[in-house]
Amino acid sequence: MPLSLEEAAAIAAQKETTHTTARATVQGMEEHLYTAIPVLDHGFIRVIDYMGDDSAITQAARVSYGKGTKSVSNDEGLIRYLMRHWHSTPFEMCEVKLHVKLPVFVARQWIRHRTANVNEYSARYSILDREFYIPAPEHLAAQSSTNNQGRGDVLQGEEAQRVLDYLRDDSIRAYDHYEAMLGTEDQQGLARELARMNLPANIYTQWYWKVDLHNLFHFLRLRADAHAQYEIRVYAEAICDVVKDWVPAAYAAFEDYRLGGAQLSAKGVAALKRMLAGEQMDAEKAGMTKGEWREFEALLA
Template identity: 60%
Template sequence: MKLSTEQDTEISAARAEIRQTSRPTVAALEAVLHHVIPVLDHGFIRVVDYMGDDSSVVQAARVSYGRGTRRISEDRTLIRYLMSHWHSTPFEMAEIKLHVKLPIFVARQWIRHRMASVNEYSARYSILDREFYLPAYENMAAQSTTNRQGRGVVLGPDEAAQVLEILRTDAERNYDHYVWMLNESADGSRPDDERAGLARELARMNLTLNSYTQWYWKSDLHNLFGFLRLRADPHAQYEIRAYADEILKLTEAWVPLSYEAFRDYRMEAASLSKQALAVIRKIVSGNNVSLEESGMTKREWDALNKLIHEK
C-alpha cells in the first residue's frame, strides 16, 4: 500500500485537527477516522467523513427531536422493525464518505451499484502510479464449471506462477509504453525534449485493468446495505469482497444496532417464494412434500433443500 506525499500530508493534518461539534458522533468510528486500512496488495480504505448514527435512523422514523429519554432497547426494537418490514428512508438519513484505492477492474464492478456520489482520480489530469494488483497464489483458480461468474479449483503452483508472471510482465510492459507515450514523468520532467508526447487521456487506454485507481465514494446507509448484501456475500468475487468485508467492519462500528438488524434480516436471512413458504408450512405440520407437489422448479427445490438442511 502506497500513499502519495500529498495524501500522507493531508491525512496527517486531518488526524491532528480536533473539532468541537453538536452533531451525533460515534466514538468507535472516530477512532478510525482518516486511518488507512490496507486492502489487497496496494489498495486501501479510509473513512473521510460521516453523518448520523443509529439515533438518526430512529429520529427519522419517529420524526422526533434529539435523543430524548428513550432506552437503547427501544431504539433497537424500532430499527429491527424497520429492517424487517423493508422500510428504507430512515436508513437514508445516515451517510458515510470513504476514500478508496482499488484496481480498475474492481472499480468497474463497484460502480454498477448506482447509488452513491463518486469522484474518481482522473488519468486525463494526472499520471497513474506504477502499481498493479497481483493475486495471491490461493486466489488463483480456474473457471468454475458450474458458475459462469465464479472460480473453481485453485491452480497448481507451476501454472499459478506462470500466470502471475504473465500478469506482472504485461502490466509492467504496458506501463512502460504508457510512460513512453506520455513522454512525461509524475514530477513533470520530460525524458525526451524533442517529443511532444501523447495526451494523457489517450495514453491511459494502454494500461491494464489491474492498475490502481482511487475515488471518494459517499453513500447513505440504506444503499450501503444494498452494496454490502451483494458484495460481502461469499459468492461475490474475492477482490471486491475484500473491500466489502472491511466496510462491513466499519459499518458495525458506526451503526451497531442497524448493522445487527441488517445482519439478521438480510445477510444471514433467506427470502422465500410463495411456493417455498407453502412447502415449509407443510413440513412443519408433519407432512411430506415431493418436488412434483411443490409447484417449484428442480433448481428452486434443490436450493430450498440446501437452505433447510445446511448447518
C-alpha cells in the same frame, strides 16, 4: 504498502486536528477517521467523513410515526422493526464518505451502484501510478466448472506460475509503454486521454465515494455475499467492519435480516408448511424447478 510516508504523515495530522461540534458524533468512527485500512495488495478504504448515528435513524422514524412509536420500547427494537418491514427512508438519514483505492475491474463493478456520489481520479487529466493488482497465490482460482461466474480450485504449480508471469509481465510492459507514449522532454507525447487506453484492468485507481446507509447496505448485501467476486468482497467486508463501529444497532439488524436472512417464494412457504406438518417434499411436489429446489434445500440444510 498502500501509502507513502508523506501521506501517512498527512493522515496523522488530520487525525490530530480536532474541533468542537454539537453534531451527532460516534467515538468508533472518530477512531477510523482518515486511517487507511489496507485491502488487497495496494488498495485501501479510508473514512473521510460521516453524518448521523443509530439515533438519527430512530429520530427520523419518530418524525414519521409521531407519538405512535413510543410503544416500541427502545431504539434497537425500533431499528429491527424498520429493517424487517423494509422502511428504508430512516436509514437514508445517515451518510458516509470513503476514500477508496481499488483496481479498475473492481471499480467497474462498484460503479453499477448508481445512488451514490463519486469523484474518481481522472486518467484523462493526470498520470496514473505504476500499481497493479496481482493476486496472491491462494487466490489464483480456476474457473468453476459448474458456475459460470464462480471460481473453482486454486491453480497449482506450473500453471499458477505461468498465469502470474503473464499478469506481472504484461502489467509492467503496458505501463512501460504507457510512459513511453506519454513522451519525454524531447517529445510531445501522446495525449494522456489516449495513452491510458494501454493500461490493463488490474491497474489501481482511486475515488471518493459518498453514500447513504440504506444504499450502502444494499451494496454490502450484494458485495459481501459469498457469491460476489473475492476482489470486491474484501472491500465490502472491510466496510462492514467500519459500519459495525458506526451504527451498531443498524448493522446488527442488517446482519440478521439481510446478510444472514433468506427470501422465500410463495412456493417455498407452501412447501415449508407441508414439511412442518410432517410431509416428505421434493421439487415436483413443491412445484419448483430443480435449480429452485436445490437452493431451497441448501437453505434448510
